[in-house]
Amino acid sequence: MNIPSMPDDLKPVVVNENAHVVLEKRYFQKDEEGLPRENAEQMFWRVASVIAAEEAKYEKSPYADVATLANEFYELMTSYRFLPNSPTLMNAGTRLGQLAACFVLPVGDSMEEIFESVKNAALIHKSGGGTGFSFSRLRQKDAMVGSTGGVASGPLSFLRIFNTATEQVKQGGTRRGANMGILRIDHPDIMEFIAAKERDGELNNFNLSVALTERFMKAVEKNEDYELVAPHTGDVTGTLKARDVFNRLVCKAWESGDPGIIFLDRINRDNPTPAQGDMESTNPCGEQPLLPYEACNLGSINLGLMVREGDEPEIDWDELKRVVHMSVRFLDNVIDASRYPLPEITEKVRTNRKIGLGVMGFADLLFQLRIPYDSQEALILAERVIKFVREQARSASKALAAERSPFPAYAESVFGEQNLGPYRNATTTTVAPTGTLSIIAGCSSGIEPLFALSFTRHVMDGAKLTEVNPHFEKALRDAGAWSENLMKDITRKGSIAKMDHLPAEIRRVFVTAMDIAPEWHLRMQAAFQKYTDNAVSKTVNLPNSATKKDIHDIYWMAYEQGCKGVTVYRDGCKAVQVLYTGEGE
Numbered sequence: 001m002n003i004p005s006m007p008d009d010l011k012p013v014v015v016n017e018n019a020h021v022v023l024e025k026r027y028f029q030k031d032e033e034g035l036p037r038e039n040a041e042q043m044f045w046r047v048a049s050v051i052a053a054e055e056a057k058y059e060k061s062p063y064a065d066v067a068t069l070a071n072e073f074y075e076l077m078t079s080y081r082f083l084p085n086s087p088t089l090m091n092a093g094t095r096l097g098q099l100a101a102c103f104v105l106p107v108g109d110s111m112e113e114i115f116e117s118v119k120n121a122a123l124i125h126k127s128g129g130g131t132g133f134s135f136s137r138l139r140q141k142d143a144m145v146g147s148t149g150g151v152a153s154g155p156l157s158f159l160r161i162f163n164t165a166t167e168q169v170k171q172g173g174t175r176r177g178a179n180m181g182i183l184r185i186d187h188p189d190i191m192e193f194i195a196a197k198e199r200d201g202e203l204n205n206f207n208l209s210v211a212l213t214e215r216f217m218k219a220v221e222k223n224e225d226y227e228l229v230a231p232h233t234g235d236v237t238g239t240l241k242a243r244d245v246f247n248r249l250v251c252k253a254w255e256s257g258d259p260g261i262i263f264l265d266r267i268n269r270d271n272p273t274p275a276q277g278d279m280e281s282t283n284p285c286g287e288q289p290l291l292p293y294e295a296c297n298l299g300s301i302n303l304g305l306m307v308r309e310g311d312e313p314e315i316d317w318d319e320l321k322r323v324v325h326m327s328v329r330f331l332d333n334v335i336d337a338s339r340y341p342l343p344e345i346t347e348k349v350r351t352n353r354k355i356g357l358g359v360m361g362f363a364d365l366l367f368q369l370r371i372p373y374d375s376q377e378a379l380i381l382a383e384r385v386i387k388f389v390r391e392q393a394r395s396a397s398k399a400l401a402a403e404r405s406p407f408p409a410y411a412e413s414v415f416g417e418q419n420l421g422p423y424r425n426a427t428t429t430t431v432a433p434t435g436t437l438s439i440i441a442g443c444s445s446g447i448e449p450l451f452a453l454s455f456t457r458h459v460m461d462g463a464k465l466t467e468v469n470p471h472f473e474k475a476l477r478d479a480g481a482w483s484e485n486l487m488k489d490i491t492r493k494g495s496i497a498k499m500d501h502l503p504a505e506i507r508r509v510f511v512t513a514m515d516i517a518p519e520w521h522l523r524m525q526a527a528f529q530k531y532t533d534n535a536v537s538k539t540v541n542l543p544n545s546a547t548k549k550d551i552h553d554i555y556w557m558a559y560e561q562g563c564k565g566v567t568v569y570r571d572g573c574k575a576v577q578v579l580y581t582g583e584g585e
């Protein structure tokens, strides 16, 4: 493959201080002594050139010259308008070459299959990916084991094995493996699963989510019993009162944030390739439901940079369109450039060619447009933006199908059946958390409100980073309200909600996660989900004083408003958390 060499006159990259720490620690290629052997320009060129090089094999490509495309990709990333997910930045052009963040692996009901899956998960973690699993196919604890005459130890005991295995494998040598563990609500061991993370530190390499069915939710509504079913025989093993189980779920989420919930029927209603079977799990952070052995690469557009400045700042729709089209080409090329750790995954990925383009910097966008996050106007804007991104991403995917051919499973997919016209990708949109990408781009993460206007961030290896939102700082200065003492006060408190001496408009616009009532968090998630092919990563942040009823209401709202799942987090409910208001410790 012809990879264009780095031009001498490449534009230098502006790297913010926090990004520098993260890039140097985890993203730059290292020599044998562990010292970085590339800088930001070389890193971005490595990625841009390798992803652009894939273009050469497509005869109908509008780019006669791969170097031109590499330059465009370089500009796209180094202007921080778009970034691909971390594994692409870390691994493109390296020996590892695994570029996707999200994987789902099957776990079958036999020793061979379980340990095959443990092994495969380790290979994926080693390559930088995160894995999701459904444990719903494993027979329940104490069920008979035919081959030995003994009894089964159940999904929870195996989950612990996956957890321990993960502990020992750093992702691509840079971060600890992330996992999602799912169990269906009608699995006989569901009560044990719900309580599995009640002790701090237990299963700490896993997020857990209970897969709820519509049938179960109806039983909760009508206060009925529902049946537990042995997965390996289909026998009913007992019944439980749906409301009791739901309340238990709420109670544990209140205590520790785990488990979250996913709505399985809804996820499968949006399955673009049902002929290939059901989706039973998502990736670790919940935004990407996938088929077993499927992977997906993500990328995010920085909405904070899609603003046309002026007296009345507004979204630059033409620019957003251009960036979406470039990003879709980029992500489709990533599929070809990536080397997956298992042949089953390579085959699945190449069959469906899913990509997940999403957004970050949404809170920054709202700040610039002076729209409070918790307002009707913000919801309307959210829908408009994500609808536009999806329309444009699909139109880009259609254009690529004409250039390169549709994804191989197109004919058997829902698009083929409905004659919707060929796409290059079975899905195009996902809203990722952008935990690290947002640090690199210096923007607010995903669609989250700011956690605090100024805060301390704990990153890997005990490093601490202090961040002040630049839009907020500018607004304070413009209003003549900025002072060093005020900034110190804000860093301590995180929020300005109670600072009556500040202008009312500033206090209304610059709201933080904790100032926002939980139902607005949820409404925002639902607004984005409405026009997202895959799912939306969002944490409904609650104050420490939130009640179990608050969480109950949020779960119920998520169900009613069409979300594919929901995660709540009550401030201070865990001994160690990633983000702190105030100066932290």
Ligand code: UDP
Binding pocket: 084, 085, 086, 087, 101, 102, 103, 128, 129, 130, 131, 171, 175, 176, 177, 178, 283, 284, 285, 286, 287, 298, 432, 433, 434, 435, 436, 437, 438
């Ligand atoms: N992920 C992971 N390990 C991590 C963080 C993320 O495996 O430590 C995976 C996981 O599948 C997650 C996805 O990457 O759902 C996207 O996360 P995020 O957007 O925060 O990643 P970034 O690209 O910003 O590093």
